[in-house]
Amino acid sequence: MPRADSCQSRSLYIPRDATILSVTELTSREKLFRLRLSDGSELKHLPGQFIQLSILGYGEAPISVASPPTRQGYFELGIRRVGSLTTAMHALKRGDKVGIRGPYGTPFDLGSMGGKDLLLISGGCGLAPMRSLIQYAADRKSEFGRVTILYGARSPDQLLFREDLDKWETISGFACSYTVDSREGDGCYSGSTGLITDLIRPIELSPAETEAVIVGPPAMYTPVIAALKEKGLSSQQISLSLERQMRCGVGKCGHCSIEHLYCCQDGPVFRLNVIEHLHGAL
């Protein structure tokens, strides 16, 4: 029997208690939960990492952290209501308790991003993990160059973090635009319509000085990558966050592999050059 690296007696599956501080409705199916670990400690995550959220009687699901570690005393999770666990989460209120394991996974490569212009592209609820990076860059502006945020959603009523989007636009050195596939259902919407790639085309960037990040639904990756390559970016300058089924978060349950890489440990953030040739990655 091989010796363990460290003598751990605590089960890796035991979640820590966290208390809901507030709940904000983002859309009809997404809510933002602000939480604090009940023992008062910080989550100590980095942008791009995820946690396993436990709800008593429902089990666990992997959720990306939507706030940056630079904002202390709380962390936030943007959660879409899609299954039984997320439906149960949506029924919870301020003061209720949930369980948290993690943070897990490889974060965005903040080291390589330092000093560079950031082009941050997200779609749908991919803006939640991206928000952690955007707010991090806003809090440590001196460490980065220009920050360009592009975001696409299906329709106006599905745009997440509307207030944040407007606020980011006003930060000096930041530019932010968003678009919707169709303005159906909101006659008052005055923003742009069209695909996310339509927002990329007019952007002027210095390819050598830019790091791009994409977080979105699977269908978004291929066209966005093509548009970025047209702009002169190489695969090494593009990072993505991928979604897979992650039951354990620590490389044991066998579900989230992309060829030989575990999405939960080697990812969820990958450099494009590491995964673009892997079967089933994109």
Added chain:
Amino acid sequence: MRPFLPEERLGSLLALLGHWGEVYGPVTTGDGVTAFRPVSDPGQLRLEYRRTLIPPKRFLLPPRETILTYSPDAGYQPLDTAQPALVLFGLHPCDLQGIAYLDRVFLEGVVDTSYRRNRQALTIIGLSCEPDEFCFCGAAGADLPAGCDLFLQRTPAGFFVTAGTMKGEEICDRSAQLFTLRQPAGTTPWHHPLADAICRGCAAGETFPDNPLWDRFAERCLGCGACSACCPTCYCYDVLEQGGLDGQAAERLREWDNCLFKSHGEVAGGVNFRRSRRERLQYRFLHKYYGFGALRGVISCVGCGRCRAVCPVEIDLAALFEGEDHDRQ
């Protein structure tokens, strides 16, 4: 000269092994299946057995297991009941190799405490075997006994005994009066040509993407998952929670999952990253022959032959290395 246990003293050894826990060995059950079950009399043992239907992984990773319990006072807690000590008697080298692989998955790096609890309860006695038409060990060095406390090399008159661990030494010391000393006869090591083909193919990084066998396999695969359920190194698991009706208590469970099932690659909202049977078979192939995560590059197929023996439509992923289908229809 090596310690030798005459066959007629096997009963005495089994009785002595009872000191280390309840002894389980290969028996034929009432429904005709070979399985590891409690044995008290050596007459129950099927010493010439080929393979059990379910590998011994079930003692380490039970098909369904409670990993945490919840109560309002204590929150989530691991099970604190001690696991009863078990002696697994008669494991073949392939199954020993399978356990050695699972040990690496669950005990290296982040330790899986539930697995460790089950593993520490086991004493493992290996037994040499005679291969049949499904076996092809040697693929991953499985012909060398690995990770057992004691290994018995069977001969017509009895067993040569080798200790593999401190516990094995202790068993030998305690049972010294049962042993004689004999000169071992040279044995011819068993080696299957498929094992060589697998090692060569994997060393070359061969994944056979254009091989027409993939389509033929995918066309007839029933998605029953038997190949994975009976594989000594398949360990994918799902985590579930069962809440009590009072809303105050819950159990968190893990149970075997199966990469041949469609749900294995599905994420919230219904997107599935392995929609086709072909993709699911390829996922299994990659895991068996190339490894995931920390064990990338490690072949986990131990050549036990279970998947080839149980597949109802005669799919044999190892056949890719030979380039021929074993479908007899």
